[in-house]
Amino acid sequence: MKYLSTRGSIAPIGFKDAVMMGLATDGGLILPESIPHLDRATVAAWSKLPYRELAFNIISLFATDIPKQDLKELIDRSYASFNHADTTPLVKKNGVYILELFHGPTLAFKDVALQLLGNLFEYLLKERGQKMNILGATSGDTGSAAIAGVRGKENINIFILHPHLKTSPIQARQMTTVLDANVHNIAVKGTFDDCQDIVKTLFNDLPFKEKYALGAVNSINWARVLAQVVYYFYAWGRLPEQEEVIFSVPTGNFGDIFAGYLAKRMGLPVKKLLLATNENNILSRFVASGDYSLGQVVQTVSPSMDIQLASNLERYLYYLFNENPARVREAFAELRQTGRIVFSAEEQKQVQSEFLTCSVGEAETLKTIADFYRETGYTLDPHTAVGVHGALKCVTDGSSAVCLATAHPAKFGEAVEKAVGAPTPLPPQLAALAGLETRCEVMDADKDLVKAFLEAKAN
Ligand SMILES: Cc1ncc(COP(=O)(O)O)c(C=O)c1O
Numbered sequence: 274m275k276y277l278s279t280r281g282s283i284a285p286i287g288f289k290d291a292v293m294m295g296l297a298t299d300g301g302l303i304l305p306e307s308i309p310h311l312d313r314a315t316v317a318a319w320s321k322l323p324y325r326e327l328a329f330n331i332i333s334l335f336a337t338d339i340p341k342q343d344l345k346e347l348i349d350r351s352y353a354s355f356n357h358a359d360t361t362p363l364v365k366k367n368g369v370y371i372l373e374l375f376h377g378p379t380l381a382f383k384d385v386a387l388q389l390l391g392n393l394f395e396y397l398l399k400e401r402g403q404k405m406n407i408l409g410a411t412s413g414d415t416g417s418a419a420i421a422g423v424r425g426k427e428n429i430n431i432f433i434l435h436p437h438l439k440t441s442p443i444q445a446r447q448m449t450t451v452l453d454a455n456v457h458n459i460a461v462k463g464t465f466d467d468c469q470d471i472v473k474t475l476f477n478d479l480p481f482k483e484k485y486a487l488g489a490v491n492s493i494n495w496a497r498v499l500a501q502v503v504y505y506f507y508a509w510g511r512l513p514e515q516e517e518v519i520f521s522v523p524t525g526n527f528g529d530i531f532a533g534y535l536a537k538r539m540g541l542p543v544k545k546l547l548l549a550t551n552e553n554n555i556l557s558r559f560v561a562s563g564d565y566s567l568g569q570v571v572q573t574v575s576p577s578m579d580i581q582l583a584s585n586l587e588r589y590l591y592y593l594f595n596e597n598p599a600r601v602r603e604a605f606a607e608l609r610q611t612g613r614i615v616f617s618a619e620e621q622k623q624v625q626s627e628f629l630t631c632s633v634g635e636a637e638t639l640k641t642i643a644d645f646y647r648e649t650g651y652t653l654d655p656h657t658a659v660g661v662h663g664a665l666k667c668v669t670d671g672s673s674a675v676c677l678a679t680a681h682p683a684k685f686g687e688a689v690e691k692a693v694g695a696p697t698p699l700p701p702q703l704a705a706l707a708g709l710e711t712r713c714e715v716m717d718a719d720k721d722l723v724k725a726f727l728e729a730k731a732n
């Protein structure tokens with residue numbers, strides 16, 4: 274399998290180089306040259322497999338330059354750190370299915386990909402005899418999952434930018450209580466979009482990227498998205514009837530839902546993907562009316578989705594534009610100049626044939642948590658609640674809905690307590706954070722400050 278860039282200006286590369294490149298060197302995002310298609314019998318057989326076997330089958334279609342035995346070992350090791358025998362169990366509550374993606378070390382869906390990516394980096398760096406400086410942006414969950422994924426690994430420094438005081442307190446502690454010498458947390462006085470913009474700008478500074486061997490842990494890295502494809506198949510295989518379903522995905526950077534889109538293109542029977550957002554609803558507006566115009570980020574009770582500029586939309590647009598990189602370049606030039614992208618009526622129709630959407634406000638999110646808790650005794654985190662609200666409100670045709678549960682509720686204790694009127698018990702790994710020393714560098718949202726900091730700390 275070879276990989277290309279959505280912007281069309283890199284020579285085809287293999288999987289291992291794609292993982293190491295992160296953001297494509299032409300500023301685009303990396304995609305496979307073609308998407309493998311599985312027939313219905315294969316989908317049915319594979320999706321019933323235990324998680325690690327399924328992950329191996331799917332990932333090996335794309336990671337064709339890693340010897341199969343090595344890949345198997347990497348996958349087995351990555352999911353051994355999950356505390357549930359099913360890795361990503363599916364439960365049914367109140368008529369909807371909940372796909373629990375929070376059984377990894379940091380209690381969010383990011384662990385599914387970042388446990389694997391950490392092991393992949395270690396494997397590739399050893400093979401190449403290289404060192405790496407990881408540079409990533411987080412609105413709260415990617416950061417701790419990435420740190421947990423690379424902690425204790427040789428030849429890796431990690432620099433994670435988060436928006437100062439805009440994550441939940443527990444999310445911040447999950448990152449800043451890690452005092453290992455190679456772990457660097459930077460609290461940026463700005464938004465997640467500012468953090469992501471700094472990271473992308475530094476990745477696009479090719480001499481700097483090369484000199485410091487920058488590695489990407491955000492979903493700009495193809496391996497992130499690929500690992501997330503697996504659980505769509507896994508969930509489908511656990512449904513009582515193997516029918517066309519709707520996946521409801523709480524969405525911020527469009528990585529998770531893009532993985533669902535890939536699963537569908539690979540042959541998984543997905544009727545539609547329901548793109549659920551909080552008040553930061555640029556992606557909902559895009560699906561509902563083709564209005565993709567940038568607004569101001571607002572702070573919500575689902576802070577990990579407080580995002581305007583979703584990285585992975587570019588990957589979807591590449592397909593929407595019939596795999597035409599010139600149209601992708603034009604769209605992003607338009608976005609830079611005018612703050613919006615204009616879509617044709619035909620393109621809008623195409624988007625609506627693939628996605629449903631719902632934008633969920635704070636009151637509805639908290640009410641969904643409260644109602645669900647009262648009716649089922651099950652506690653949703655605020656991000657999951659956004660998707661569950663979307664499924665309960667928008668899936669009106671009798672289809673089965675699978676809601677992706679992207680984080681453990683205890684990561685967002687304040688919001689959950691406001692909704693249900695009682696504190697959520699802390700799992701041991703979160704309770705253990707109380708009182709620990711923290712280390713974090715607070716900085717203005719200035720790429721030169723981040724650059725200088727990385728230069729000083731990288732070794
Ligand atoms: C808990 C949680 N839910 C949902 C999302 C949205 O996922 P994505 O960015 O892949 O759209 C994020 C982060 O982005 C998250 O941390």
Ligand SMILES: N[C@@H](CCOP(=O)(O)O)C(=O)O
Binds near residue numbers: 410493
């Ligand atoms: N919600 C994310 C934002 C970054 O998204 P990513 O999937 O591109 O890493 C976070 O928790 O940091």
